[in-house]
Amino acid sequence: MGSPIFSLLCLDKQDKQPVYLQLANQLMGLIRTGPLNAGQRLPSSREMSEMLQVHRKTVVRAYDELLAQGWLESHTGSGTFVARHLPRTEVQTLTDNKSASFNPQRTAGFSFTVAPHLERPVLKATSHLHLDDGFPDSRLAPVEELTRNYRGQMLHGNPYVRLGYGDTTGASRLRQELSAYLNETRGLHTTAENILIVRGTIMGFFLVATGLVAKGDHVVSGSMSWGGASANFIQAGAQLHTMPVDEYGMDTDALEQLCKQKNIRMVYVTPHHHYPTTVALRADRRLQLLRLSEKYGFIIFEDDYDYDFHYLSKPLAPLASADKAGMVLYGGSFTKAISPAFRVGYLVGSENVINYLAKVRRIVDRQGDLMLENAFAELLHTGVIHRHLRKSLRLYRERRDLFCELLRTELGSDLSFQVPVGGMAVWTGFDRGINLEKLAEKALQKGLYMYDGHSFNRADPTLNHTRLGFASSSPSELEQAVGIIKKIIANK
Structure with a gap:
């Protein structure tokens, strides 16, 4: 009964998971990976409790859990065994196909292909300042x-x-x-x-x-x-x-x-x-x-x-x-x-x-x-929605007008745009000498998110455009955002 197999069991009484479930899960793992094979006899509940220094009822509950799930079987007068219907498992060893660093929580054991059309950036609200794709100001909701x-x-x-x-x-x-x-x-x-x-x-x-x-x-x-x-x-x-x-x-x-x-x-x-x-x-x-x-x-x-x-x-x-x-x-x-x-x-x-x-x-x-x-x-x-939309429309119009004026007076020599008749963003073309990807990267370092226009400009290589959303920012935030872009361009 002092098999070295059971020395692999390690129970932590301070863990949030009940000790009996820890024991049940670890025994299950030994059955899955091979040290415990179909038909193999387990120590009695008394022997196991002495071996692990836990109460006998803890072992009984663990065995009962595995009996209920079909991992173990019990024969009156003979003891408790690994269920005979389970396939025999060879002890797993790492081969050239699975290195010691393989982590199944991070990487699946099977192959699959991620199609290019699924590779789209996921926009997340992380920066304090943002000239986004044209989102509403959720503070007004x-x-x-x-x-x-x-x-x-x-x-x-x-x-x-x-x-x-x-x-x-x-x-x-x-x-x-x-x-x-x-x-x-x-x-x-x-x-x-x-x-x-x-x-x-x-x-x-x-x-x-x-x-x-x-x-x-x-x-x-x-x-x-x-x-x-x-x-x-x-x-x-x-x-x-x-x-x-x-x-x-x-x-x-x-x-x-x-x-x-x-x-x-x-x-x-x-x-x-x-x-x-x-x-x-x-x-x-x-x-x-x-x-x-x-x-x-x-x-x-x-x-x-x-x-x-x-x-x-x-x-x-x-x-x-x-x-x-x-x-x-x-x-x-x-x-x-x-x-x-x-x-x-x-x-x-x-x-x-x-x-x-x-x-x-x-x-x-x-x-x-x-x-x-x-x-x-x-x-x-x-x-409520009608009133909210009337208020938002007024505020967004004011923000559009301010933002377009800021673009014209502060960045007019570096970009071009038409004042949009609607929507929440300005379609903005930057001077060809400005690398939008690097501009967006440097802006993010200064706490301003702006899209680099990659998907738009990839579709038409003659463009150097992006959308600059104004609706989700307050007037002071718009002024700060334009100020950051102006400084980056001036120091390029």
Whole structure:
């Protein structure tokens, strides 16, 4: 019974894990790795307790745990044994294939390939100062009202209903409130049955690409476009074509020529404020895009990511508001309106498509956060979101004007830009002598985050552009940010 095998057991009575579980897990490990083999007899509980200097009941509980899990078997009058049905395991030795430094917690034992389209930077809020991709100022978010509404959802009503499974299309009340809101503010013609609630636009687009685009299908986006759309198209196995984008948006004449050559399945557009350039798709091109969709039968995915923030006039009506043929899928979220932390978005389309995409959604995510969705419904019902958007629009317009003035007066000789008519960022072209990657790196060292424009400039090597977001920064923060950039450029 004094087998050296059991000298490998090491129990720590100060550990948070109960001692009996430590013993059970360590015995399990010895069985897995080979020192203990199928059919081998274990010391009695008394012998093991003396050997390890623990109470006998501790050993009994450990043995009972392994008996229940099928690792051990007990024979009355004979003792406790490693279960005979387990395969015999040779004691593992490290070979040339697995070096002594191999760590399975860090590296899997099997191989896989990370496709290039999945290699996209993950933006995180780490710096005090930021000229981001165009995010809202979360300090303005109606957090108190949302917290109160969420708490109400947690505490009131039938707990079986509010804490149980719900509709895969999303909370019924949010779909009803959102339908009325979209009809009023965007001129859509919807009912709750036309809306699928999702966890942000990216999830909605994943469902669309997965459910409506087949391998080999031809799809279209702008020559510069949102990376999330392109990644989903590629993941679906589609053939991606890009159309030129100028000061009037996507070139729909070029799109028509492509339609004559290829059977286009889907076109992805951000017509209100094209991403990343912020230009609006001109009225004649909007009409032509809808006409081409009907003529050639392709789906339009309209990503209206920042509809609420248009400064020149009233926001332009979405393509979906003029869609008479059921060819447009309209996607949006509360990311830009409230905060990226609250993952509530929506897809709008014909009822049969929404029902189908809800089935696709179910194999990815059974449902969203129903309490959060109902809390957002309350924000819509009470007008909190309307008031918040009016306040935010005023502040963001002021910040846009200040930021553009700072860029003009402090950095005018080193960059060029057009004052955006909407959105939360300025599409900015830097002098070719300025290395944007090095500029962004040095800025980060000084506490300022700015995107280096890598994905944009890789798509078009003639560019040296990036997006500089202004909405999430206060006036003083914008002044500090521009000051940092000015000093870096002056000392290059």
